[in-house]
Every structure is written in C-alpha cells, then in structure tokens.
Amino acid sequence: MYRISELGERVGLSRTALLYYEKLGLISGKRMSNGYRMYSDMDVQRLTLIQQLQNGGLTLKECKACLEAKIEQALLRDRLQQLDAEIAHKQQARDLLAALLGEKPLSGWHEMLDKVAPDAHLAWLKMQGFSDVDAQRLRWLSKDMNTHESYMADFEQVYSPLDRWGPGSEGDTLAALNALPQKPTSVLEIGCGQGIATTVLAEHLPVPITALDNHQGALDRLMERAKELGYAEQVVPAIGDMSELPFTTQSFDLIWAEGCAYIMGVEKALKYWREFLTPQGLLVVSDIVWSGDTPSEEAAQFWASGYPDMQTVTKRIKQIEASGYRVIKHFALSDEAWQNYYQPLQQRANELKTQLIGSQALIDIQAELDIFYHHKPEFDYQMFVLAKA
Template sequence: MSNENKTIHEFDLNIIYDYFSNTERQGPGSADITLKALSFIEGLTEKSKIADVGCGTGGQTMVLAKNTASTIIGVELWADFITQFNQNAKNQNVQDRVKGVVGNMESLPFQNGELDLIWSEGAIYNVGFERGLSEWRKFLKQGGYIAVTENTWFTEERPAEIQDFWQKAYSEIDTISNKVAQMQKAGYLPIATFVVPDTCWTDYYAAQAVRQVAFLNKYQGNKTAEAFIDYQRYEATLYDKYKQYYGYVFYIGKKI
C-alpha cells in the first residue's frame, strides 16, 4: 500500500503522538480564530463550565482561559499531551480553574446538563461530526453552546484526486449546508459558521516542514516514521493544490 493510499489512522499511534508532542497546536488554527468563535458565545461567567474535547496540548484552551473566567476541563486520550496541557496551565497561571484529564471522547467524564460550552478544534472527526454533536448534547445545559471545527467541502464538485483522498481519510466530509443541517437535526440552533482562513493551514504546514527534519533525524532508519512523514508531506501538497475546494469551518450551535 502506498502512503498516498493510507489514512493517518493506519500509522502507529506512538509515532503520531510523538510527532505532535511539544507543539502548541496539533492542527490548523490560531488564537484569533479561537477568539472569533468565542465571540459568538453568550453568558459565560466564573460559574460556567467548559469542556475542550480532544484538547491536545491545549493551545486553544489557554486562549479560552485567558478570555473567560470559566472553569475549563480539557479531555484528551494521550496522557503525555495532558501532562503538557497541565504544565501549560501552570505556565499561564490558570491551573486553579483549567485542568486536563485523560479521557475518551466516546465516553466523556461529565454528568448530563453539566456543561455550558463544549469546544473541539480539529478533533470531532475522531468520533464523527454527527455522532459527536448527538452524543455530546446531553452534557450541555439547556441553552448551552457547542463550537467545533470540521473539515468541509467548499464546492459541490471537486477534482477526483482530492475527492478520493478525503473520502478515504474522512468519509463524513461534506458541504457547509449539509453540516449545518446535521447540526440542526442533532438538536441545536445554528448560531454561526465561518471558514478558517487558509493562512492557518499554510502556517501549520510550514511549521510541520521544519519539525519533520528533526523528527526524521530522531527516527533515522525507522520505515514507519518515514512513511508517516511522507503522508504528512503528501497531505500538505494536496492542500496547496486544492485549497479552494476544502478546509476547516467553525460551526457554533446552541442546544434547544
């Protein structure tokens, strides 16, 4: 099987997590984009509780912490990410109300109606957009919000190469209108959608290109690591070639 025909989930998880360790963000995004999405959320106070699902090392979580007075719980499957997350919270002096816990987004450690906001940047695809919206809804209070980024088609038709790549990598990729309809069907009032600018992607891939050199030196001769980097480089090449057809979209909804 060529690396172009694999998906990221077919690589050794230890390789993947090590590659993304000690990085501020594990996917395209920025503080400005996090703040833009946060601007659509009303009513957060020091009594509010936020869950950042698939928080990684907490780049976006720390932006939320600096711009709200709420309690924030980051949930991430990989323990090393949570260690880095909690250290980041200490570095930002927000550890009194921001905590990372090891957990599975398929079985979140919250009570029904406990949360005022569920946040998830670049992570809901791990359970699927529709499933995540539906299953996580019960954890929100009535009138609570959900805010997620999701890889999305910008056009109804696109070239076969990029269509085939994303259909295999993430079969739930769809158009904005269909994603909004899925949000409504799951029991939310769609509040806002906006496209994450391509600079977030190009900056992300540029930073990866630098990181890949050191990573390959660390894993010199490791065919699995080399194949993983080949896959990352192929994905970046596809984005540069086809970015007018797809990208992240922020979807913000309110539980009704």
C-alpha cells in the same frame, strides 16, 4: 472406446449425470451389438471442455450452444463480468488472510471495514488486544494493525514537539468566543490536545474549564502551559474518551471542540455531546468541509481515505440542525490557522526526512501537506458556533 462407467471414472461424473448429458445431446454413445453404449475419446474431450465452460459460469444449455458456436456474445460478456467480480471478491478474501498473516498491508481492509461496520471494526480491534486509544489511532492514523506500533512511534516523533495538532489560531478561537450569546459558567473542552485553545479560553472566560483528551502526554503539556500562564487553578485536566464522557448529563453550558469531532464522527458527536449541555447550552465545533460540490479527483481521492465523512457546509448545517442545534454563526478558519499548523509540520517533516526514510507515517503526512499546497481552495476548516435548540 469406453463404457459409461469407465467414462464416468475418467471425467468424474456419475452415470445419471452422463445419461442426462446424453439426453441433452452433449455426448452421444454408440450402441453396440451387445447392447452396451460405448463412448469415444471425442466424448471425453467434449466433457472436459464442458466442465471448463461450466467453471466459467455457463449452464449446460449454454455449454451446448457454445460447442455449437451458437452462443451470444452478450451472454459471454455478462458471464465474464460475473467471473471478474467473483475473482475480485476472492482476491479480497485472500488478501485479508495474507494480511492477517502479516504478508500484505491491511490498510485497505481497515478502511473498508470502518466504512461498512465501524463499531464491529472497533470491537474486533479491541479483541486483538488494542487499547481503546490505540484502536482509535489505528482507525484514523496507522490503518494497519501489523505496522501500527512503528507507525505511531514515527507519528509521535513528528508531532510531539509541535504545539498545534490541527489548524487553528488565537484570532479564530476569539472570533468564535465573541459570537457566544451569553457567558458560560462551566466549560468542557474536548480533544484539547496540548491546550493551545484552552489557554485562550481561560484568559477570556474566568470560569472552571475541564480539558479532556485521551493523550496523557498532551494533558501534561497542557498543564505545564497552564501553570506558566497562571491558569493552573482554573483548568482541570481530564483523561477520557470523547465518546464515553466521564461526566453526568447537563454538566456544562459550553462545550468547545476544535478539530476533533471527526474522530468519533461529527453527527454522532453532535448528538452525544448534546446530552452534556444544560438546556441553554452552547457548542463550538470545527470541522474540515468541502468548499464546493465538485472537488478535483485528486483531492476527492485523498479525503475519501483520509476523512470519508467530509461534507459540504450546507450538508453539515443540515446535520447540525437535525441533531438539535441552532447555528449562531459559522465561518471558515483564517489562512493563518492553516499556516499555524502546516508550516511547522512541513518543517518537522523536512528535519526527519533522512532519519525516517520509507516511514509510512511520514509519507502520509507529506501527502496531506501536498494536498494542502495543491488543492487548498477546494476545502475549508469551518468553525460552527451552535446553541442547543
């Protein structure tokens, strides 16, 4: 038998708390002839059980109902759900700390943060010492700061000999060019890569073309190509960030951006780039879109992580118009445009299969190729020819 102070010590509760428990009928001491209340082992055990139920989120009253077998199943189920949510939350927090210590992959966390707080995510990556370029690549490609360097090395190994870094074809570039209502006199190409579209533009538009990318190697290759084809005087390479353009406003009457607006977010790009267009300015931009409203689960899941902001054409057009443009023409890129990109990419992935065993970059590239083979009718690459409204 225990006095109230001894009982308190055993179960880690204060005297006041125990008196309150007694008032609720959760324990019941026996009054002895000397006036002291004494408690039994049964009280200790009841209190231990109550503490466990409280840890599960039950109030004291609910604990009592539980001990008296009067608790409602619905209430227990509700508490169980709350507990599961708390555990998941804590697990997430634990995973993050473990990942920051390099013990777990960080990709899920980077993806989540990019959705809920993209600007804070970018600022945080820069605080960790990533350059602007690497922070952007981490968001889009490696998605894990612990493995970023090796991921990018593999990625570059796959892509560097390829001419195209996204779907496109000369025919599609020309179709957009022919839809322009007037001939531009100053052109800016954004995300020009190695200049596959740049040289088509240079051939058909005899005006200066500023070609901007944040990848120096790509710009070097572009200039080699321009020299070979005789456009070296016409094309001006510019190293820079598409979201911080190093130009004065209203500098161009045509901005061309194939397969790159998604990097800064299409809506954001539309609004920001508009400032750099003259009042009659034109914008040509291409973007991957859903063909219908109900994609298969597999495709939806893949693009939810690969491109969470992927929209239907109708939704993109609404955003385009709300951002201050008129749609002159839009069309889906040809099959040839997809083949131009995916055929050499698959060939390169096959070549490197034995060399890059277990490479996450190669796994991700193959996953994208497989989605293309199995689900292509569910998405399109749309070219939008727009005029400043």
